[in-house]
Each structure stands twice: as C-alpha cells, then as structure tokens.
Amino acid sequence: MPDVAIPYFSGRGHTRRLADEVAVALGDNGCNARLIDVARMTGTDWQALDAADAIVMGSPTYMGSAAAGFKTFMDATGDLWAEQRWADKLAAGFTVAIFPGGDKLVTLQQMFTFAMQHGMVWVGQDQIGAPVSPENPDINQSGVWLGLGAVSDRDKTQLIPPGDLETARRFGARIARAARRWADQEEGRYDHA
Numbered sequence: 706m707p708d709v710a711i712p713y714f715s716g717r718g719h720t721r722r723l724a725d726e727v728a729v730a731l732g733d734n735g736c737n738a739r740l741i742d743v744a745r746m747t748g749t750d751w752q753a754l755d756a757a758d759a760i761v762m763g764s765p766t767y768m769g770s771a772a773a774g775f776k777t778f779m780d781a782t783g784d785l786w787a788e789q790r791w792a793d794k795l796a797a798g799f800t801v802a803i804f805p806g807g808d809k810l811v812t813l814q815q816m817f818t819f820a821m822q823h824g825m826v827w828v829g830q831d832q833i834g835a836p837v838s839p840e841n842p843d844i845n846q847s848g849v850w851l852g853l854g855a856v857s858d859r860d861k862t863q864l865i866p867p868g869d870l871e872t873a874r875r876f877g878a879r880i881a882r883a884a885r886r887w888a889d890q891e892e893g894r895y896d897h898a
C-alpha cells in the first residue's frame with residue numbers, strides 16, 4: 706500500500722479541512738495517508754516524508770503566495786535537495802483562498818517548482834466542472850488544474866463549501882490512483898498492456 710505524506714500549514718483551519726478530506730480519499734482508495742502539520746514538525750514526521758511514495762503539499766494563499774509557515778518548511782529541505790533524497794516521489798499541491806482567483810495559482814506554482822527542484826513527479830488536477838461539464842456543478846469551481854484550488858467559506862462552521870470538499874475527495878482519489886500505479890511500477894507489478 707503506497708504511503709502518502711500530507712505536509713500542510715493552516716492558520717485558521719481551512720487548509721486543514723481540505724487536508725483532512727484529501728487524506729480520507731487517499732485512505733478510501735488504497736493508500737496510507739499521514740497528515741503533517743509543518744508548524745509542529747517532529748523527527749518522525751521527517752522520516753515519514755523520506756519514506757513516502759508521494760508528498761501532497763497544502764498551504765493557504767497569503768498575500769499572493771504560500772503562507773510563510775509553509776515556506777519555512779520548504780526552506781528547511783535544502784539539505785535534502787542537495788542529496789536529491791526525495792527524487793522520483795510523486796508530488797501534488799492544494800491551496801485555499803478567499804477569492805476564486807485570489808492569486809492562488811502562485812502558491813501552486815511555488816509548490817510545483819519546489820517539487821521539480823527535488824526531482825519529484827507532479828500530479829495535477831483532472832476535474833472539469835460546470836459551466837463546461839454541467840453534470841459537475843460546483844466541482845473545481847476556481848478552474849485550477851495545476852493542483853487543487855479551493856475557496857474558503859465565510860461560514861466558520863463549514864470552512865470549505867461542499868463542492869470544493871467533493872473536489873478535494875476526487876483529487877485525493879486521483880493521487881491515490883497515481884500512487885498505486887507508481888508503487889506497482891517500482892515493484893515491477895505494473896501491466897503495460
């Protein structure tokens with residue numbers, strides 16, 4: 706079963722809510738998911754990241770980029786980069802902002818570039834929502850394909866609107882499919898036919 710680590714930063718709980726949903730979908734689709742709050746990293750968390758088949762990063766968009774708390778985590782991996790210790794792991798990212806645009810693409814581009822520096826292999830978003838696919842109302846409503854982009858809900862009992870939570874579940878399922886295929890390939894079990 707592939708191991709998927711989910712390092713995330715969340716100032717007010719919205720990113721954590723998305724991370725939870727992605728983790729549940731990964732678990733439901735044959736992966737071991739481990740949530741890692743980067744504000745409280747332990748040695749065991751770093752070991753889990755080293756051992757993971759895939760790393761799914763989560764940060765809110767603050768001032769048009771990844772939150773400083775998440776950037777601190779990124780910068781702490783400089784020594785690992787020099788060793789290319791995370792090379793050939795799968796990578797993906799998610800972010801949440803209050804606006805549908807909100808400049809959150811910048812946050813995902815930061816994560817993508819980070820993953821490329823580490824020699825990882827990026828998995829993006831595959832969901833087409835309405836208006837192009839009317840059967841998918843409220844899915845990927847921000848129209849972001851580099852990763853998962855959600856909007857925050859002003860209702861603090863909800864944090865993330867239902868359509869974005871469903872998008873997060875589909876995103877988790879997609880990463881699980883990719884991670885299972887990737888892990889099978891490494892084990893020589895992938896059927897190329």
Ligand SMILES: Cc1cc2nc3c(=O)[nH]c(=O)nc-3n(C[C@H](O)[C@H](O)[C@H](O)COP(=O)(O)O)c2cc1C
Pocket residue numbers: 714715716717718719720721764765766767768769770801802803804805806807808809856857
């Ligand atoms: C310091 C700060 C900067 C923010 N900058 C942006 C921004 O650039 N674009 C945007 O749409 N929302 C912005 N927001 C809103 C957050 O992205 C949004 O509330 C998000 O859900 C917070 O996630 P969190 O609860 O995980 O911290 C900002 C919020 C804060 C506190």
